[in-house]
Every structure is written in structure tokens, then in C-alpha cells.
Amino acid sequence: MTTQEERPLLEHVEQPDGVPERLAAQIRFIVEIDKLKTVLRRSPLVADDRLENDAEHSWHLAMMVPILAEYADDPIDVGHTVELVLLHDLVEVYAGDTFLYDDEARQDQEAREQAAADRLFALLPDDQAVRFRALWDEFEARQTPEARFAKAMDRLQPLLLNFNNRGGTWRTPGVTEADVLRRKAVIGEASAELGAYARTLIHLGADRGWVPRAGAEPDAG
Amino acid sequence: MTTQEERPLLEHVEQPDGVPERLAAQIRFIVEIDKLKTVLRRSPLVADDRLENDAEHSWHLAMMVPILAEYADDPIDVGHTVELVLLHDLVEVYAGDTFLYDDEARQDQEAREQAAADRLFALLPDDQAVRFRALWDEFEARQTPEARFAKAMDRLQPLLLNFNNRGGTWRTPGVTEADVLRRKAVIGEASAELGAYARTLIHLGADRGWVPRAGAEPDAG
Numbered sequence: 001m002t003t004q005e006e007r008p009l010l011e012h013v014e015q016p017d018g019v020p021e022r023l024a025a026q027i028r029f030i031v032e033i034d035k036l037k038t039v040l041r042r043s044p045l046v047a048d049d050r051l052e053n054d055a056e057h058s059w060h061l062a063m064m065v066p067i068l069a070e071y072a073d074d075p076i077d078v079g080h081t082v083e084l085v086l087l088h089d090l091v092e093v094y095a096g097d098t099f100l101y102d103d104e105a106r107q108d109q110e111a112r113e114q115a116a117a118d119r120l121f122a123l124l125p126d127d128q129a130v131r132f133r134a135l136w137d138e139f140e141a142r143q144t145p146e147a148r149f150a151k152a153m154d155r156l157q158p159l160l161l162n163f164n165n166r167g168g169t170w171r172t173p174g175v176t177e178a179d180v181l182r183r184k185a186v187i188g189e190a191s192a193e194l195g196a197y198a199r200t201l202i203h204l205g206a207d208r209g210w211v212p213r214a215g216a217e218p219d220a221g
Numbered sequence: 222m223t224t225q226e227e228r229p230l231l232e233h234v235e236q237p238d239g240v241p242e243r244l245a246a247q248i249r250f251i252v253e254i255d256k257l258k259t260v261l262r263r264s265p266l267v268a269d270d271r272l273e274n275d276a277e278h279s280w281h282l283a284m285m286v287p288i289l290a291e292y293a294d295d296p297i298d299v300g301h302t303v304e305l306v307l308l309h310d311l312v313e314v315y316a317g318d319t320f321l322y323d324d325e326a327r328q329d330q331e332a333r334e335q336a337a338a339d340r341l342f343a344l345l346p347d348d349q350a351v352r353f354r355a356l357w358d359e360f361e362a363r364q365t366p367e368a369r370f371a372k373a374m375d376r377l378q379p380l381l382l383n384f385n386n387r388g389g390t391w392r393t394p395g396v397t398e399a400d401v402l403r404r405k406a407v408i409g410e411a412s413a414e415l416g417a418y419a420r421t422l423i424h425l426g427a428d429r430g431w432v433p434r435a436g437a438e439p440d441a442g
Contacts, residue, residue, distance in 0.1 A: 018421075034382070037277045038266070055276070056277045066304065080300075082283075082304070160248065197240065197244065200240070
């Protein structure tokens with residue numbers, strides 16, 4: 001994969017003479033976030049034999065929100081929740097994707113992502129930078145019903161990919177059914193019904209041997 | 222590329238026993254639209270040496286809407302416009318992408334896409350099928366300010382990719398600056414300022430030889 005260092009887009013993005021500075025800044029940001037399409041996740045697609053990238057993952061979550069909003073335990077503003085999921089991974093254009101089951105990488109994840117947010121959102125005009133940063137902070141803090149539901153979608157979607165791929169990232173060495181259940185518990189914090197559905201899929205996956213039951217040796221796969 | 226015929230996802234998608242039919246239908250639809258990630262467009266990414274797919278294209282438009290909404294000549298509801306762009310290409314999971322400069326394929330495009338819409342949205346529970354179909358019909362009819370702005374984003378985004386790729390699909394044999402200006406005129410129908418910006422980029426691209434000036438021979442490249 002081409003690294004971001006080899007493709008310093010911002011230095012290449014050119015504006016014709018006479019474009020107002022505000023529009024030029026907005027266009028630079030829009031071109032810069034093209035990079036999100038190159039940030040690969042660990043989950044394989046269902047529809048093809050390759051890994052998913054952050055941009056198509058974010059689109060998928062945004063489609064799920066209006067379809068599944070009726071299961072939110074606290075009422076949510078659908079449009080606001082869609083905005084949260086659309087930009088929830090944006091800082092990964094600089095910070096990269098952090099795998100859910102990589103405990104080491106997760107330790108400095110917050111610091112890396114905060115630094116990336118500082119850098120990325122500063123490309124926008126000030127008013128829009130403040131607004132996008134507030135949305136991303138809201139997603140991360142998970143204190144509003146919308147942020148909780150957005151996070152639930154972020155955990156449910158790869159679960160759907162994994163289940164329909166006969167395991168997917170559940171087959172990561174050392175990961176057990178108990179790990180998956182623990183990491184997916186946030187789904188139930190936003191929706192009891194979707195939380196129950198998620199647990200059912202995980203149990204069925206374990207029944208079929210796609211993820212070992214709790215108690216398996218680490219690194220036993 | 223693996224064809225959709227080789228991957229009849231719907232037949233593979235399994236639901237555990239006891240899942241309510243409404244939720245099962247919603248999840249089947251969500252898994253089925255994973256296919257949008259495999260529908261390739263003609264535009265190359267800026268951030269990598271590959272073609273863009275419909276899902277990441279749709280995400281990019283959804284990010285552009287709140288950033289550029291201030292340039293809409295008629296006021297738009299941002300959340301509604303975001304919904305339109307998120308699903309505007311969804312029927313392509315069955316109908317495939319139709320290239321903007323392929324006049325032959327564009328002749329039966331509407332019939333192919335209507336049939337695909339009938340098939341795809343029927344997967345959803347009735348109330349959601351009706352709602353999604355209405356949104357897609359609204360986008361296609363381009364009669365509301367939101368639909369016009371959504372369409373403008375759909376034409377502006379590949380223009381940004383092409384310009385930052387020193388031509389991209391502008392280099393298609395037979396395509397001239399006049400063709401690009403004509404196809405991109407819908408941007409100006411939603412926003413005079415963004416329309417002017419688009420024309421500036423196209424003229425600058427022609428100045429640099431990335432697309433031939435009007436009058437070049439067809440198929441002359």
C-alpha cells in the first residue's frame with residue numbers, strides 16, 4: 001500500500017487564480033479526505049475478496065442509521081447521527097486505523113487521533129472546523145443518544161461482515177467469543193434489540209467454530 | 222472483477238432462528254448493499270492509483286454537502302440532501318455504473334435503473350421501501366433544490382478528482398472541453414458560484430492539454 005507520506009496531497013492540490021480563500025480551503029479539505037479511501041480496515045467485504053476501507057465503511061454506517069434508527073432505546077435525530085458516522089473515522093487519514101483487537105495500538109490511539117484531528121480540521125474555514133471538531137468530539141465521548149447509536153452502528157456493521165464471511169476478523173489469533181461479546185456490548189447500550197441480535201450472531205458463530213469459546217489459549221486461533 | 226452473478230449474496234445471507242421478519246429484512250438489505258463497494262466508476266482516486274467505487278464516491282458526496290451547502294442558490298435542507306447523495310447510486314448494485322461520456326449505455330440507463338430500483342428497494346419493509354424509492358425518484362427528477370444540489374455534488378466531485386489527476390476521464394478518446402462543460406452545466410443550475418468554479422477548472426485543464434479544446438476530431442484523444 002502506498003503510504004500517505006509518499007503522497008503529500010495537500011502540497012499538490014492546486015487552485016486556479018482568483019478562487020476565494022474560503023472556497024479554496026473547503027476544496028483543499030475535500031480533496032485531502034480522498035485519503036480516507038486508502039485507509040484499510042481489517043474486515044473483509046462480503047461482496048468481494050478484499051479488505052474494506054474507511055470511506056466505504058462510513059458510507060455503510062450512514063445507510064444503516066435511517067434503516068435501524070427505530071431500534072434506538074432513546075430517540076435519536078437521524079440526520080445528526082448520519083453526520084456523526086460520516087466523519088467518525090476521518091482523523092484516520094493521518095492517524096491510521098486501529099484494530100479493535102490490538103490492545104497495544106489502542107493505548108496511544110487517543111493521543112494519535114487528537115493530534116490528527118487538530119491537523120485535519122484546521123484545513124477548513126474556522127466556523128466549519130469548529131463544527132466538525134465538535135461532531136467528532138461528540139462521537140468520541142459517546143454521551144448523547146446520537147453518539148451512542150453511531151458507535152453501535154460502528155460495531156454492528158463489521159459484525160455483519162464477519163458473520164457473513166464465516167468469521168472474518170473473529171479468526172484473529174487469541175480472540176475468543178468472550179472478547180467479541182465484550183467489544184460488541186456497546187451495541188446493547190444504544191439498543192437492547194440490536195444488542196440481543198448481535199449476541200445471537202456471535203453465539204451462532206461460536207457454535208460453528210468461527211470464533212473459539214472463552215477459555216481457549218491465547219494465540220490458539 | 223468478480224461479477225455479481227457469481228456472488229448471489231442474498232441467497233447466502235443467513236439469519237439465526239427467531240429474528241423478527243422486519244429486522245431480518247432490514248439486515249438482508251444492509252448486507253446486500255455491500256455490493257455497492259464493488260461497482261467501479263471510471264474516475265481514478267487522487268490518493269491512490271486505482272478507480273473509485275460507488276460506495277466511497279457516495280461517502281465523499283455526503284461529506285461535501287455540509288461543507289458546500291452555503292453556495293446553494295436556493296436554500297437546502299442539508300440532512301435531506303445528504304440522504305439523497307448517500308443512496309443516489311444504490312440501484313447500481315444491479316444496474317452497474319453508466320459512464321457519463323458513454324452515450325450508447327446512457328440510452329437504456331433509465332430503464333435498467335428503474336428495474337434495479339424495483340428489485341432492490343423491495344428487500345426492505347414496505348414503509349422503508351416506499352421512503353427510499355421516493356428519495357431516489359426525487360434525486361432522479363431533479364426538481365427540488367436538494368435534488369439539484371445533490372446532482373451538482375455528483376458532477377463536481379469527479380471533476381475535482383480529474384483535475385487533481387491531470388485529466389483523469391477527461392482524457393477519454395473523443396471527449397472535448399465542450400463535452401465536459403456541457404455535462405458539468407448542472408453544477409451551475411444549483412450554484413452559480415460552484416458552476417463558475419467548475420468552468421474555471423475545466424478551462425485550466427484545457428489550457429494544460431488535459432482535455433482537447435472543442436473542434437478536436439472524435440477519437441483523437
